Amino acid sequence: MSYGSYPAQQGGPPPSHSPQPGYGPPTSPYNQAAHQYNQAPPQASYPPPMGYPPQGYPPSQQRSNAPPGGGYPPPQGGYGGPPAQGQWGQPFPQPGYGQAPPPGPYGQAPPPTPPYSGSFPPQPQAYAQGGQFPPVQQGGYGMPPTPQYPPQPMVGAPALPSPGYDPHHVVPVDMTSTADTIRAAMKGFGTDDKTLINALAKLDPIQIAGLQQAYTTRIRRDLEKDITSETSGYYREALLAIVRGPLLHDVYCVRKAIKGIGTNEDMLSDVLVGRSNADMRAIQAAYQQTFRKDMVTEVADDLSLDTKQHFKMIMAATRNEESSPVNPQQLEQDLNSLYEATEGKVGTAKLQICEILTNRSDGQIRAIAQQYQQRFQRSLDAVIRSKLSGHMEETLLLQLAKATDRAMSDATQLEAAMKGMGTKDELLIQRVVRAHWNRQHLEQVKGAYRHKYHKALVDRVKGETSGHYKELMEKCLT
Structure with a gap:
């Protein structure tokens, strides 16, 4: 159990993904022939199909004929979701690979799907300083070193960056009131932690970017420095993860995973595995902007042998797009x-x-x-x-x-950060904060967690944390 201070070196075995009793691959799709992917699962079946794609990860099935790992309606506002139907032309001609949406998350009726305009909402400047990311140099991402296994051509329209991952899109959002509230909570003797938690825990990536800018221009102070000086322990680490926004938080996690002796393999994989091409490139550009170092080179230098080659493939950002x-x-x-x-x-x-x-x-x-x-x-x-x-x-x-099943994977990863002797607090913070950016995906994760472990995720997290750290984690999850 954590008490808001730094314990000894956090570590532990990498999390396991083995299915628990009563949970396994979707029964009907696994038993169907290839031409029967279009059959929807039964009303009460589980695991649910893929839920809303979480912040910073590829959207699921953009005009794809892939089998259902998901199929929940996309969240309003996008979060990297697919454009409107038909934007990429007519459906692909292979019959039988498409599928009707499933009944709904965890056996419930699906929520109504709002019309989607096909356009991606503009996004805020990721840094208060207003600087643009320099383009990553040719070849800086690293290419797979095994020419005998060339990647497939990327077919289909490329996904746009997730909210908070494209500094070239700026949304004017007035966060001056929130900036004033946060400054007042930290000004003078002591800190009003309840106000600070309430002001920060529910902000989305666009609001965080607006807050960064408002705090710099209106208060004329650095928000990260103020939080660092006014708070401590894992409570401080969680607050910093939020105020940095999803992109910069990823960048700092990669840096933390590879600096010093050894590699924090779990932290590194959390950030880099399963990312969209657009977000992977954004992370690399932001890393270069922040640390003046090439991320691919630094990560590769910290790994060895086949694992190094594997991560160079991952960082090459050559995945087939979800529209393929x-x-x-x-x-x-x-x-x-x-x-x-x-x-x-x-x-x-x-x-x-x-x-x-x-x-x-x-x-x-x-x-x-x-x-x-x-x-x-x-x-x-x-x-x-x-x-x-x-x-x-x-x-x-x-x-x-x-x-x-991304929701179940995230639920399993959260449990892995808490099980055993001692809580892996850095991983827990990273995983809770990353999940909380997309509230609809978070609900899917909470449902998957309850299905697998027969308890509420928020109660489990509360049992492993304490003090203001616990209050902040609880607020992020509810």
């Missing part, structure tokens, strides 16, 4: 390649597995996982566990889990 269809011929080739790389011969072709799971879209990975189970009567998750180990195993499992 599931191509039956490519699906067949991927299934055969995965089988040959794992079970079909002596030894394991690790980088071949990495290439497929790194460069395919979430929808394509769902199709691969479903068809692998159907054809070989074994889950791809179980095969990876049996053939690989260490950081590469955990990274591949996380790639698979985020693609097949």
